[in-house]
Amino acid sequence: VYNLIGGLSRDEITFYCTTPEPAAIKALGFWGAKVPLPHSHFEGEEGLRKNVEFLAAHRAAVGPDYPLMVDCYMSLTVNYAIRLAEACKHLNIHWWEEVLSPEDNEGYREIKRACPFVKWTTGEHEYTRYGLRHLIEERNLDIIQPDVMWVGGMTELLKIAAHASAYDIPVVPHGSGPYSYQFIASQTGPAFCEYVAASPDGKSIMPVFGDLFEGEPVPVNGKLRPSSAPGFGMTLADRGVLAVVE
Template sequence: MSASTTPIIRQVRAFTVRGGGADYHDQAGGHWIDDHIATPMSKYPEYRQSRQTFGLNVLGTLVVEIEASDGSIGFAVTTGGDIGAWIVEKHLARFIEGQRVTDIEKMWDQMFNGSLFYGRKGIVLNAISGVDLALWDLLGKVRGEPVFHLLGGPVRDELQFYATGARPDLAKQMGFIGGKLPLRHAPAEGEEGLRKNLALLADMRERVGPDFWLMYDCWMSLDVNYATRLALGAQELGLKWIEEALPPDDYWGYAELRRNVPKGMLVTTGEHEATRWGFRMLLDMGCCDILQPDVGWCGGITELVKISALADAHNALVVPHGSSVYSYHFVVTRHNSPFAEFLMMAPKADEVVPMFNPLLLDEPVPVNGRLKVPDRPGFGVRLNPDCALSRPHTH
């Protein structure tokens, strides 16, 4: 494909949709993902039982579509809803339309620097990530290749997964290599809450035996003292790692926690971090052993490549936060991403269902905890036409 025949990007469109999708917290009642999970808001009793009470599901899913001059359409989904759609349509589109489909690095740089005065992290990076992922999907479709080919090709035949959900014991039966539990009780629930956290871990250890990985996802809810006590109490229960124990901006606290935990226990974080600069802080300050960027939030594939290279130079692993095919295509190409996360989106965490169900069609799922990434063009998934997309803004 020469420069003269390279398709040009004709139009960028942004849509929103409610319910299960990239905003996987937008679930109906009775789902494990919204059942008394420790959060930074757990200090307030009225917001303890359900994360939706303080608005975890307010954004909804953002769908970005990018159409090229040859008729090819790339798309991607992330969290962002109406706000993200406005940013894409009213601001980011100007950096995309009229460009060659191959000029992804330039487009990323212009989106990031053009929004620097109000962006840097959060919803703006979600929007940039969505556009970036759609650009990679589009390039794969134009070239007739899967994204993992564009990233250098696979370094292993298949991915192996750990499962995140309320039932690690069932995850073991399904063939996963480990199970990550949501922490239920935060510091405001006192000594009794700490005992309950350790008791749940002990119960799961008894169910899964000594060799199955068990981890705790603390979702930014703890302080250094509580996280240290939890880690020390969990040592004899074989806790593999303690995840996102502190608020994402507390780099100093993470460095202290990593010094405090028992030897051999890992500290992991990064789900709510963004860009190479944020992850440089985590690495330079010795905050964690495993980085967990979400490819739909950290800046997309273009930025994840840089984050991964930085981590590799620090001998740190990169295991992206669950983001379905968008991380699978990356993980299969990197030696320092030896396994992947799978979010158990069945309400009772008792069966394997597609993570972004019902929004994506052809979304692959692990079988016996393993998956060979399909070699269909782009990310290899389609939008479900039965999902009611809305385009709240145009340009």
């Protein structure tokens, strides 16, 4: 697919990993790790303290310079997001992801003004280029993260990336395995992608789509060479599954 959308721009893609076990992921060669935030603003001061302690423990485990990101899954408020980011300044968090709903443009404007040198990201739960247009044009985000399978496919993702490039905002797709790899392979922006540790222990490398496809590529030492096979480089392991959708 990358040959149809601009050609190969890089021979290798590097990965960060979304995982509950950053130290184990670092040992596997991933350049960074993203952890889920365990406590919400409903838990008040105690929850805030526990969040800081949780992130401090992971920072201590991976060292001071290893990129550590935090996924908040649209669960915070403006004031709490600002307080949390300020409380974690000493932890060198690489970025804060989805602290608010992607529809809350005003909220993102407030947190960016309050913490201009903190990286804020979102986009996977915005499902059209029209919604992402507002996130891009406000310039309140440092990275846009649409999901190619949720936002309307590769053509729509390319339109979003073109729009974002006019505002110097990089696009790093959320998940979606090899579908995202082909996009990253064709772009001149960031040469990295997300890998979600979907294994039961959260620290083993398994195909994103399980046993659905034959030969689904997975990162090795945190890196992957884009497949040159036709299409997205995957074949259904059992074509009998097609009967379910026909």
